[in-house]
Amino acid sequence: MRDREVDYLLIGGGLASANCARWLRQEGAEGDVLLVGREPDPPYNRPDCSKGYLRGAESREEPLFRPDEWWSEQDIELLTRTSVTGLDLDARTAKLSSKQEVGFDKALIATGANVRRLNVEGCELEQIHYLRTLGNADAIRDGVADAEQVVLIGGSYIGCEVAASLTLMGKRATIVMQEQATLERGFGPRVGRFFQELLESHGVTVHAGDELERFEGDGSGSGQVAKVITRGGLELAADAVVVGAGVTPDVQLAQRAGLQIGERGGVLCDSRLQTSAPGVFAAGDMCEYESVIHDGARVRLEHWDVAFNHGKTAALNMLGRDVPHETVPYFYSVLGDWGELEYVGPAYEWDEEVLRGSLDDGSFTNWYLQDGTVKAALTFGRSDDLDHGRRLIVGKAVLGEAARAALGDLGADLATVGPGGHS
Numbered sequence: 001m002r003d004r005e006v007d008y009l010l011i012g013g014g015l016a017s018a019n020c021a022r023w024l025r026q027e028g029a030e031g032d033v034l035l036v037g038r039e040p041d042p043p044y045n046r047p048d049c050s051k052g053y054l055r056g057a058e059s060r061e062e063p064l065f066r067p068d069e070w071w072s073e074q075d076i077e078l079l080t081r082t083s084v085t086g087l088d089l090d091a092r093t094a095k096l097s098s099k100q101e102v103g104f105d106k107a108l109i110a111t112g113a114n115v116r117r118l119n120v121e122g123c124e125l126e127q128i129h130y131l132r133t134l135g136n137a138d139a140i141r142d143g144v145a146d147a148e149q150v151v152l153i154g155g156s157y158i159g160c161e162v163a164a165s166l167t168l169m170g171k172r173a174t175i176v177m178q179e180q181a182t183l184e185r186g187f188g189p190r191v192g193r194f195f196q197e198l199l200e201s202h203g204v205t206v207h208a209g210d211e212l213e214r215f216e217g218d219g220s221g222s223g224q225v226a227k228v229i230t231r232g233g234l235e236l237a238a239d240a241v242v243v244g245a246g247v248t249p250d251v252q253l254a255q256r257a258g259l260q261i262g263e264r265g266g267v268l269c270d271s272r273l274q275t276s277a278p279g280v281f282a283a284g285d286m287c288e289y290e291s292v293i294h295d296g297a298r299v300r301l302e303h304w305d306v307a308f309n310h311g312k313t314a315a316l317n318m319l320g321r322d323v324p325h326e327t328v329p330y331f332y333s334v335l336g337d338w339g340e341l342e343y344v345g346p347a348y349e350w351d352e353e354v355l356r357g358s359l360d361d362g363s364f365t366n367w368y369l370q371d372g373t374v375k376a377a378l379t380f381g382r383s384d385d386l387d388h389g390r391r392l393i394v395g396k397a398v399l400g401e402a403a404r405a406a407l408g409d410l411g412a413d414l415a416t417v418g419p420g421g422h423s
């Protein structure tokens with residue numbers, strides 16, 4: 001029995017849903033827009049959780065997607081602390097944890113991702129943290145207040161960003177990771193080593209090529225973590241631990257509703273971000289879509305800008321505009337105040353890297369090519385190169401030797417690389 005009807009039901013209280021709601025109204029959607037989110041906070045920008053907000057440099061309001069009054073001004077109904085517990089796609093109804101049943105015309109599923117939890121001996125000890133929400137950031141900030149040594153498990157974005165933030169907070173941060181160099185899974189060993197050396201030069205200790213075996217307490221019965229034991233035989237003192245072991249897309253609701261799941265683990269969508277159910281769209285971390293700029297390859301990414309832009313594309317298509325999602329995926333990561341990397345792509349694989357600029361000078365762009373075609377570009381301090389990266393990724397030209405040499409030559413104008421110039 002339906003308790004109410006809405007025109008647009010947005011499931012998930014994160015960035016993708018929030019930006020979808022914004023664009024629905026901006027593009028003239030009439031009727032009810034209901035956004036249902038499980039968290040206590042209204043939609044906010046998660047990246048702040050490992051950066052300024054974690055360090056205590058930002059207020060609770062700063063990460064918010066919009067100030068509280070904006071939602072009512074836009075006539076968008078926001079239900080926080082509420083989960084969608086079931087979806088009936090034939091009846092077009094959703095069950096909420098409040099026991100209400102809501103009928104909808106169009107729906108967005110943007111349920112994001114969940115952190116991967118480590119199930120090892122000692123994992124129940126206190127002061128072992130994961131980081132996804134503002135509440136998690138609060139718990140870490142409180143938990144490390146009296147800590148000297150903090151161990152980070154994982155050498156990817158969360159591990160590196162949190163290590164940088166904690167160092168700026170006066171803590172001694174140690175990273176334990178399986179990789180040989182930080183961030184190498186996404187960017188390769190050369191660039192990975194650059195970021196590792198940047199962290200080390202600011203006092204972060206990195207143990208590469210090792211793995212967590214177990215956590216130990218101090219034997220006093222306090223229940224607090226005191227040591228991290230690695231498979232390689234290290235015993236690291238730890239007043240607190242932050243685990244950054246990746247995330248998995250949250251597709252439970254979608255799967256139960258019968259939506260198709262793709263090989264990258266996301267809800268399968270076409271180029272319009274429509275799922276296998278007509279009028280039901282997906283966006284953000286859990287959306288696996290057919291990317292027109294990648295020749296129809298299925299792409300699923302866990303990045304702020306992607307979720308933001310998905311929200312817009314989904315809104316336009318909910319309004320019947322029939323537009324493909326054509327934004328070149330972009331993301332950034334910030335290591336304290338030591339620098340910021342930016343990336344366009346993604347390159348899931350590559351067979352050649354070309355470096356423009358200098359790692360030693362901390363100003364470079366690394367190009368990732370496959371069969372002579374630019375697939376991705378990572379920059380540190382050379383943001384202007386990214387527009388050329390976008391053009392080359394979309395253009396898909398196979399670059400000859402002269403063009404590839406120009407990519408790596410600071411004296412060559414990047415505008416001359418690709419169609420019309422060096423090729």
Ligand SMILES: Cc1cc2nc3c(=O)[nH]c(=O)nc-3n(C[C@H](O)[C@H](O)[C@H](O)COP(=O)(O)OP(=O)(O)OC[C@H]3O[C@@H](n4cnc5c(N)ncnc54)[C@H](O)[C@@H]3O)c2cc1C
Pocket residue numbers: 011012013014015016017036037038039045046047048049050082083084085110111112113131132133158250253283284285286301302303304305307330331332333334
């Ligand atoms: C600490 C941290 C730092 C980051 N830093 C960067 C960065 O520097 N650069 C970058 O590009 N990206 C960064 N990201 C990634 C970026 O924040 C995410 O890609 C983005 O938030 C994804 O948005 P989303 O809307 O898809 O999902 P989410 O933001 O995860 O939102 C999904 C929401 O849906 C809720 N939900 C789930 N199931 C239900 C349900 N059944 N009913 C109701 N609600 C539900 C969840 O509780 C959650 O609130 C960072 C992420 C984290 C955690």
